[in-house]
Amino acid sequence: MRHTFLAAVAGAALLVGCGIGAPQYPEFGQTSYRIEGRTASANDGAATPMVLYREGAKMRVEATLPTYGAATIVYDESTNAAYVLNATAPVAPTAVQPSATPTQPAPTTPAQPAATTPPTQPTTTAPTAPAQPQATGVAVRIDNADAPQPLETAWMALGPDNARSVGNCEIAGEAGHEWTPREAPAPGVERTACITEDGIVLRVRENERVLWEATSLQRGDQDDTLFGVPAGYQLIDPQAAAQAVGENMEQLDSVTGAPATPQQAPAPRG
Numbered sequence: 001m002r003h004t005f006l007a008a009v010a011g012a013a014l015l016v017g018c019g020i021g022a023p024q025y026p027e028f029g030q031t032s033y034r035i036e037g038r039t040a041s042a043n044d045g046a047a048t049p050m051v052l053y054r055e056g057a058k059m060r061v062e063a064t065l066p067t068y069g070a071a072t073i074v075y076d077e078s079t080n081a082a083y084v085l086n087a088t089a090p091v092a093p094t095a096v097q098p099s100a101t102p103t104q105p106a107p108t109t110p111a112q113p114a115a116t117t118p119p120t121q122p123t124t125t126a127p128t129a130p131a132q133p134q135a136t137g138v139a140v141r142i143d144n145a146d147a148p149q150p151l152e153t154a155w156m157a158l159g160p161d162n163a164r165s166v167g168n169c170e171i172a173g174e175a176g177h178e179w180t181p182r183e184a185p186a187p188g189v190e191r192t193a194c195i196t197e198d199g200i201v202l203r204v205r206e207n208e209r210v211l212w213e214a215t216s217l218q219r220g221d222q223d224d225t226l227f228g229v230p231a232g233y234q235l236i237d238p239q240a241a242a243q244a245v246g247e248n249m250e251q252l253d254s255v256t257g258a259p260a261t262p263q264q265a266p267a268p269r270g
Contacts, residue, residue, distance in 0.1 A: 023177045025160035028152045028199035032056070032221050035200065037172075037214040039063065050212075054150065058227040061148050074227050075147045082147035083229055087137035139229040141237045151201035151212060155179065155193055169194035171202035172214045 032055045038047040050063035057077035064070050075082040155163065158181055166178045176196040185191055194203040198219075204212040229235065 023165050024197070025163065025179075026152075026155070026177075026195045026197055026199040028156040029056070031198040031200060031219055033200055033217060033219045034222060035214050035218075036216045037212060040209060040211045047210075052151070053222050053226050055222040055224070055227065058222075059148075059150055060222075060226045063148075065148070073142075073148060074229070076227065077150075080144040082142050082144060083139040083235075084142055085137060085139050085229070085233065087230075136232045137230070137234075139233045139235050141235065151204065152195070152199055155195060155201065156199075166192065169203070172216055174200070174202055174214070174217055176200075176202055 034051070034053050036049070036051045039050050040047055048064040050061065052062075053060040059075045059077070061073045061075070062071075065073075072085040072087075073082060074085065162182050163179045164182055166180050169176050169178045171194050174196055176194045178192050178194055180190065180192045189206060191204070191206050193201055193205075195201050200217065201212070202214045202217070203210065
């Protein structure tokens with residue numbers, strides 16, 4: 001009996017080692033979701049909060065980033081268009097004050113007794129409701145390489161042939177499997193990720209350090225307005241802006257007569 005049990009365990013281990021009975025590798029990019037969690041600080045400080053929205057090729061990141069600080073970035077993989085959104089405080093409109101224009105009662109004459117009809121009540125103009133303030137700001141275009149990549153990008157590129165499952169996991173009430181590359185990304189580095197079956201990365205660890213861990217997850221379609229540049233925002237392309245400044249400086253130099261290149265002053269005669 002004991003030998004039969006050991007043989008069954010050995011057989012199951014062999015099947016898993018061959019990939020038979022092992023969990024299926026996740027399907028990425030098919031689920032829309034909003035996920036909230038915390039990421040490790042670049043300088044080993046306290047973890048910082050981050051919120052991610054995914055809808056097909058579109059992504060929105062609200063996080064504290066090393067390059068931009070607290071920032072909101074919208075990104076569309078299909079067009080490689082990424083913008084950092086910087087909102088400015090909306091200007092509250094001045095409320096229209098109500099105006100009162102009382103009507104004076106008609107004067108009485110000595111031959112008549114005191115007015116027998118009550119004086120006309122003052123008439124007032126109804127106040128006008130103030131317009132709602134509109135959010136304004138700037139949207140700075142950034143290169144695709146500078147945009148944060150989706151959490152699942154590296155694991156999707158790895159593929160099932162280059163990853164193996166090392167157990168089950170549960171993060172933020174969501175079940176998943178721990179995956180690790182078959183070959184370490186660097187000597188002495190072990191990276192694992194807890195990923196749901198529908199391709200949502202719940203946690204990423206490198207050795208004992210947690211790089212990302214989810215605290216809440218909501219699946220479902222996301223509002224398209226989350227991924228675009230809000231109305232009222234000014235679009236800024238840094239490269240185009242730098243080129244425009246250079247052209248304006250050249251035009252200014254031509255108007256003022258400034259030489260294109262500085263000329264050397266003649267040496268004084270001895």
